[in-house]
Amino acid sequence: MPFPRASQALSRFTVLDLTRVRSGPTCVRQLADWGANVIKIDALLEDGGGEQPGGPRHGSDFQNLHRNKRAMTLNLKDPKGLEVFKRLAAKADVVVENFRPDVKGKLGIDYESLRQINPRIVYGSISGFGQDGPYHKRPGFDQIAQGMGGLMSVTGAPGQGPMRVGIPVADLTAGLFCALGILTALLEREVSGEGQWVQTSLLQAQIFMLDFQASRWLMEKEVAKQAGNNHPTSIPTGVFKTSDGYINIATTGGRIWERCAQAIGAPELITNPDYATAPARSRNRDALNAAINKLTEKKSTETWVRELNEAGVPCGPIYSIDQMFEDAQVKHLGIAQHVPNDENRHIQLVGQPMTLSRTPSKMAARPPEFGEQTEEVLAEFGFGKDEIADLRQRKVV
Structure with missing residues (x-):
């Protein structure tokens, strides 16, 4: 039975998802929710165990980030696993990763390596601070980016010290910007025939989101301060x-x-x-x-x-979150959506905040279990039954 697609809008594209935690999965969710053939690569270690950063697989956070995808296991630290990945990349349209900048090079799955195999590949990278520069090896976390990106200095009440925003805004926006960059690169590929490397970082995304507060400094040399609930320019x-x-x-x-x-x-x-x-x-x-x-x-x-x-x-x-979902307009918009599943689990997640008249997005498939579609995916990429069995025996998949 074919895997159900969330939309027809991006159904012609295949995406290899190497992302973890939040910023990367946020990027790939945009592609999956619009129908791309997303294959989540679950890390498989030499002992057969798996790494699961990002919370419990059936937890609300993981479920919200990984719907409409399939999953396979792969040990990228094994030379045979690297060979498998490169065979997948040769036929894919997009690879997305949010490792530290030096990790992909050590694994041999960086953009330059994959471009030699598939010149049309669009490679999306999200890091904490950028792929190079004095901070590029530092681990990046949302709150660090909120602080370094200036957001915490303009959030909260005056005199009460810096305050983080109540959502991981740097993670989320970095993911959205990476998705936007990937879509832009795919459009450009239709003209040039070549892929390219799309890069963003939590720090860049956070600075961009300062918007008019940043331009006040760049243009007028005015440093914005905390204003609490007061709008800085529209009064009252x-x-x-x-x-x-x-x-x-x-x-x-x-x-x-x-x-x-x-x-x-x-x-x-x-x-x-x-x-x-x-x-x-x-x-x-x-x-x-x-x-x-x-x-x-x-x-x-x-x-x-x-x-x-x-x-x-x-x-x-001013609603609490439960009150917000009970609002008549929120219900009318239908942004809280049920996810179909054969296990009769209650899965209700936040749908896309935009609509397309001919190719709408929907919750087509629940998030996959660990490596759930490994055989199915490998077969689609030309791996035979005996070859797949051998990879399993070697603990490559």
């Missing part, structure tokens, strides 16, 4: 207390500010010289926030969300 924008919780209110420009003041029952704030202009509101931000808080505390979050939206003022509740 932030978190305000209600009678039963909190609400986000966002005002950009004078007209929305005026609608906000009217909606909360404080039209006098519009003409108050302390708040009449954007520079004045910036100078007197704390006093203005306090004035707004006195009024928002009088009604519930639900009431304010309704009234402010009716007045054309951007706002929204």
Whole structure:
């Protein structure tokens, strides 16, 4: 029975997945969710054991990262295992890895080595700090990149010290950027006929994600500081207390500010010289926030969300994760999706945040068990039954 594809969009491409933990699997998930033939290479050691970094295989984290893939085992440290991998790479379109930069060279599976076998190969690499340079041999972790990439210096309340973001944003964005680079290289290959090496790092991804905060320094030499829940430039924008919780209110420009003041029952704030202009509101931000808080505390979050939206003022509740998944719009978008499986396990994961009208993505297959499709994959690449049996006996697969 053919392996079910998540989409037809990338179904013509075969991807060899050497990635581990988060940034690399995030990259390959993008390819798998759009229908690429992804083969996850599970590391097999000389003793037949396997390495499983990234948490339990049936844990929510692993499951969310590795759906819509197949898996085979392979010992890349064995010369025969390296030979097997090169036979796979000769027919593949993409290889993705997130080893330390020197590891792939030692294994003999670096881009230059594979390019000699398959000039069309697109090779995606994610590292902590880059493939070369003074830090290239350092191990890279998300929080390290958040700190070195400037994010922690602008996150959190003023005076309370640096604060990490609540998700592994450097890992995730590095994975997404690598996937984008791979897709770009595949498009370019249609013109040139040649593959190329796609490189990114946690540090580069994190710096890119600073966006306007980075450009404020590069263009204006202004060092952004922590602002807590206050938006650095659109004022008043932030978190305000209600009678039963909190609400986000966002005002950009004078007209929305005026609608906000009217909606909360404080039209006098519009003409108050302390708040009449954007520079004045910036100078007197704390006093203005306090004035707004006195009024928002009088009604519930639900009431304010309704009234402010009716007045054309951007706002929204602040959900816990369970509350978020119960929201009517979130349910309508269908981003929480069930994954089919023969074991009757409850697997519900986060689907793709974008839709394509003709070739949509879906949860087509549960994450594979360790080396689950080894024989199936090898047979597709031309390995005979006796050859596969011999590889198993030698503990190569």
